[in-house]
Amino acid sequence: MSNVLLTVAGLGKRFGGFVALSEVALQIVEGERLGLIGPNGSGKSTLVNCLCGTLHNDSGQVTFGGRKLNGLSAHQRTRLGIARSFQLPRPFPTLTLAENVRVPILYTANIKRGRVVADPRQRCEELLDLVGLLPKANDKPADLTQIEMRKLELARAMASEPRLLIADEAMAGLSHQEVNDILALLMKLNGQGVTIIMIEHIMRAVLAFSQRLVVLVAGRKIADGSPQDVIRQPDVVAAYLGS
Amino acid sequence: MHNIRFTLLALVAAVVTFAVARLIDNAYVFFAGYVVLQYVVLATAWNILGGYTGYVNFGTAAFFALGAYTSVVLHKTVPLLPLPVMMLLGGMISGIIGLGMGYLTLRLRGTYFSIATLAMAVVAQTLITNWNFVGGSRGAYIIRPAESPLFAGDYIQYLFVIMLLLSVISVSIARAIQHSRLGYGFSAIRDDELAAEASGVPTLRLKLIATTISGGLMGMAGAPLPYYVTYLDPASGFSLSYAINTIAMPLIGGTATWFGPVIGAILLGTLQQLATVTISSALSLLLVGLLLVGFVIAAPKGIVGWLSR
Amino acid sequence: MDLSFDLLGNALVSGLLLGGFYAAVTIGVSISFGMLDIVNIAHPAFVILGSYTAYIANSVFGFDPILASIVLLPAFYLLGVAIYHVYDVSFERRGDASIRGLAFFFGILFITEVTLVLVFGVDYRLVDAPYIGPSLHIGVIDLPLRLLIPCLVSLALIGTLQLFMSYTFVGRAVQAVAQDPMALRLMAADPSRIKRIAFGLSIASASIAGAILIVIQPVEPSIARDYIGRIFAICVMGGLESFGGMVIAAMILGIMESLTSTFYGPSWSPAVAFGFLLLTLAIRPAGLFGRR
Numbered sequence: 001m002s003n004v005l006l007t008v009a010g011l012g013k014r015f016g017g018f019v020a021l022s023e024v025a026l027q028i029v030e031g032e033r034l035g036l037i038g039p040n041g042s043g044k045s046t047l048v049n050c051l052c053g054t055l056h057n058d059s060g061q062v063t064f065g066g067r068k069l070n071g072l073s074a075h076q077r078t079r080l081g082i083a084r085s086f087q088l089p090r091p092f093p094t095l096t097l098a099e100n101v102r103v104p105i106l107y108t109a110n111i112k113r114g115r116v117v118a119d120p121r122q123r124c125e126e127l128l129d130l131v132g133l134l135p136k137a138n139d140k141p142a143d144l145t146q147i148e149m150r151k152l153e154l155a156r157a158m159a160s161e162p163r164l165l166i167a168d169e170a171m172a173g174l175s176h177q178e179v180n181d182i183l184a185l186l187m188k189l190n191g192q193g194v195t196i197i198m199i200e201h202i203m204r205a206v207l208a209f210s211q212r213l214v215v216l217v218a219g220r221k222i223a224d225g226s227p228q229d230v231i232r233q234p235d236v237v238a239a240y241l242g243s
Numbered sequence: 244m245h246n247i248r249f250t251l252l253a254l255v256a257a258v259v260t261f262a263v264a265r266l267i268d269n270a271y272v273f274f275a276g277y278v279v280l281q282y283v284v285l286a287t288a289w290n291i292l293g294g295y296t297g298y299v300n301f302g303t304a305a306f307f308a309l310g311a312y313t314s315v316v317l318h319k320t321v322p323l324l325p326l327p328v329m330m331l332l333g334g335m336i337s338g339i340i341g342l343g344m345g346y347l348t349l350r351l352r353g354t355y356f357s358i359a360t361l362a363m364a365v366v367a368q369t370l371i372t373n374w375n376f377v378g379g380s381r382g383a384y385i386i387r388p389a390e391s392p393l394f395a396g397d398y399i400q401y402l403f404v405i406m407l408l409l410s411v412i413s414v415s416i417a418r419a420i421q422h423s424r425l426g427y428g429f430s431a432i433r434d435d436e437l438a439a440e441a442s443g444v445p446t447l448r449l450k451l452i453a454t455t456i457s458g459g460l461m462g463m464a465g466a467p468l469p470y471y472v473t474y475l476d477p478a479s480g481f482s483l484s485y486a487i488n489t490i491a492m493p494l495i496g497g498t499a500t501w502f503g504p505v506i507g508a509i510l511l512g513t514l515q516q517l518a519t520v521t522i523s524s525a526l527s528l529l530l531v532g533l534l535l536v537g538f539v540i541a542a543p544k545g546i547v548g549w550l551s552r
Numbered sequence: 553m554d555l556s557f558d559l560l561g562n563a564l565v566s567g568l569l570l571g572g573f574y575a576a577v578t579i580g581v582s583i584s585f586g587m588l589d590i591v592n593i594a595h596p597a598f599v600i601l602g603s604y605t606a607y608i609a610n611s612v613f614g615f616d617p618i619l620a621s622i623v624l625l626p627a628f629y630l631l632g633v634a635i636y637h638v639y640d641v642s643f644e645r646r647g648d649a650s651i652r653g654l655a656f657f658f659g660i661l662f663i664t665e666v667t668l669v670l671v672f673g674v675d676y677r678l679v680d681a682p683y684i685g686p687s688l689h690i691g692v693i694d695l696p697l698r699l700l701i702p703c704l705v706s707l708a709l710i711g712t713l714q715l716f717m718s719y720t721f722v723g724r725a726v727q728a729v730a731q732d733p734m735a736l737r738l739m740a741a742d743p744s745r746i747k748r749i750a751f752g753l754s755i756a757s758a759s760i761a762g763a764i765l766i767v768i769q770p771v772e773p774s775i776a777r778d779y780i781g782r783i784f785a786i787c788v789m790g791g792l793e794s795f796g797g798m799v800i801a802a803m804i805l806g807i808m809e810s811l812t813s814t815f816y817g818p819s820w821s822p823a824v825a826f827g828f829l830l831l832t833l834a835i836r837p838a839g840l841f842g843r844r
Binding site: 091108 | 424427428430431433434435437438439440441442443444445446447499
């Protein structure tokens with residue numbers, strides 16, 4: 001019997017007359033690895049933004065760890081345990097890598113459950129070491145390569161000690177080997193008990209990673225199941241290859 | 244502990260400054276020193292919002308003048324109130340206005356926020372200009388007491404000491420913020436508000452804290468002004484030169500640390516006082532403008548960034 | 553009753569004319585802020601500079617101030633090109649245009665104002681022209697030529713710029729440059745050059761705006777500040793997207809100020825512009841006529 005961590009029910013979001021999400025329903029259990037795919041403009045990023053509180057959904061309900069999230073702002077959701085990496089990395093450019101990671105430690109990990117991280121500096125080093133960026137702890141983000149930027153993004157997301165990590169195209173534009181690096185990193189995090197939603201275009205990575213696959217097309221969920229079944233589903237094939 | 248030690252050191256520096264000024268024994272030193280110190284407070288206060296969180300306030304003059312006019316009102320209604328109490332009340336009024344300005348950040352970013360602060364300053368000036376109780380556009384006369392209430396000496400020495408203490412307080416606050424959790428949150432907001440929220444930073448609350456502290460300190464710096472100038476009218480209280488100076492000083496000194504505004508205010512403030520005496524006040528303002536433009540072009544990180552290179 | 557109706561009618565008409573003039577002061581910022589995304593808060597200072605050059609042409613050489621300002625257009629254009637060049641090299645190319653760019657123009661505003669004070673002092677200056685003084689009368693309505701001519705000149709200026717923007721390659725490139733510099737580059741147009749031309753034009757407009765300003769009222773250096781709020785209020789209200797929206801916003805503001813000034817006294821009128829700006833920003837940052 002596994003615990004449900006996140007429940008999305010009847011989620012809807014419009015921008016003016018454009019329907020970005022419609023009646024999206026979804027459940028994730030604790031410790032799961034979920035792949036979220038769909039063509040460009042299918043509403044994946046809008047869904048992520050509605051989960052994280054960057055946007056507010058017009059209808060429906062998101063429940064996380066038994067708590068209704070409607071009306072909570074982004075930072076409150078982060079404190080409850082939802083972390084994200086941004087599609088285009090958004091580091092704090094005037095802060096060093098160590099300081100970048102320190103912000104969520106100070107504002108999230110330290111506040112949750114009323115405890116204080118004994119030594120934030122040591123925790124920063126652990127996190128940077130986890131993603132292999134420790135040697136660059138005192139550099140500024142401008143000095144990083146693409147893949148290092150993604151790793152920093154993941155380290156910063158992990159610094160808030162999330163229960164759910166949403167990796168929004170953390171691998172776009174990376175080389176074959178680099179994709180494997182990030183994949184290994186995400187598997188490692190999952191091994192530590194973090195539930196992960198991976199949004200990705202690189203099918204190889206999604207299939208290698210996901211235990212379950214959800215497909216969004218034009219703001220609706222059209223498939224939800226084991227990866228092997230889902231990618232054979234005719235409407236999924238049609239959405240990806242054109243009918 | 245570090246913060247307390249720093250404040251104590253700053254207090255020692257303040258005592259030394261005052262002792263040296265007494266030794267020179269020239270009233271002009273106190274008159275000029277007061278203005279320089281007033282700019283240390285204003286530049287530091289501006290930087291808490293502008294430098295730390297990246298929201299550029301063009302309305303310094305309004306916060307400053309509201310503090311000054313609070314004193315005018317108090318002087319007319321409760322004349323026996325000690326100056327430090329007036330400063331606290333002036334600071335509260337400006338702090339409340341600052342809080343209101345903070346809510347503007349909900350909808351306005353970047354340039355729009357800056358223009359709104361400028362607009363706020365003009366609205367405040369118009370209200371004061373049309374308020375006869377404080378003299379309206381004709382201005383108000385305030386009689387400066389002859390003697391310092393605390394120690395033997397002229398009242399201007401008392402004003403100097405008050406401003407010196409306020410400088411110590413402001414700089415200590417700015418420094419404490421810079422090295423605290425709040426400082427990291429402010430930097431995160433300046434760099435990327437969306438990413439800051441995603442990192443758990445309550446951006447609105449932090450911005451409200453910044454605008455309130457910044458506005459409040461500006462109001463406190465303005466409260467003694469009526470006693471310094473003895474005649475206050477809206478045109479001089481709301482003068483644009485306060486706004487330009489408080490932006491120029493941190494930008495010239497460096498906005499990333501508490502030290503930048505202090506060094507900028509001392510250098511530029513002293514330079515202006517000298518230029519006003521030796522050349523003319525218009526030329527000294529021209530100097531500020533030229534230095535501001537020169538520094539933003541040539542030294543993006545100010546004197547501090549320049550020294551640490 | 554009759555009297556107050558006359559008062560109202562005249563206040564409306566002079567507000568409309570005043571608004572027409574405000575549009576000329578604003579058009580430069582509509583170009584720099586609205587199209588190029590350059591926050592030139594120093595624009596009003598250039599307008600005042602325009603007033604003073606018209607003043608010199610008029611008082612020293614006896615030229616008509618408005619004609620003189622048209623002759624001086626190239627000089628202002630070059631000034632704009634030079635300023636844009638400095639701005640481009642120092643800020644835009646470093647990708648750091650926000651705070652320091654704003655401080656740069658704030659500094660320029662200040663330098664211009666103080667320089668004018670040093671050269672001309674703080675006395676009010678005015679010009680002499682045959683249309684300053686007489687009025688047309690239509691029923692109870694007065695149409696002072698002092699306001700009518702500036703309004704017409706302003707509308708002509710805006711019409712010309714509108715034609716330029718709509719029908720020339722450079723004009724259309726200016727409208728595109730803020731949205732998509734890459735597409736421009738693909739069309740073999742250098743975005744920097746396009747912006748330089750546009751910024752030159754925006755400063756050139758200040759020459760004419762300055763001349764009609766000094767026709768309407770006596771000028772001293774610090775009145776530039778009064779116009780910062782008006783200009784940005786109009787720009788933001790107009791929605792930054794079309795000259796048409798801007799002109800309507802300018803006229804609304806002119807009428808509001810004129811009514812305030814007639815019925816409550818001129819000392820309240822600055823609060824109208826800025827109060828309206830604050831309200832617009834708080835309620836509808838995209839402007840009254842904006843689509844965003």
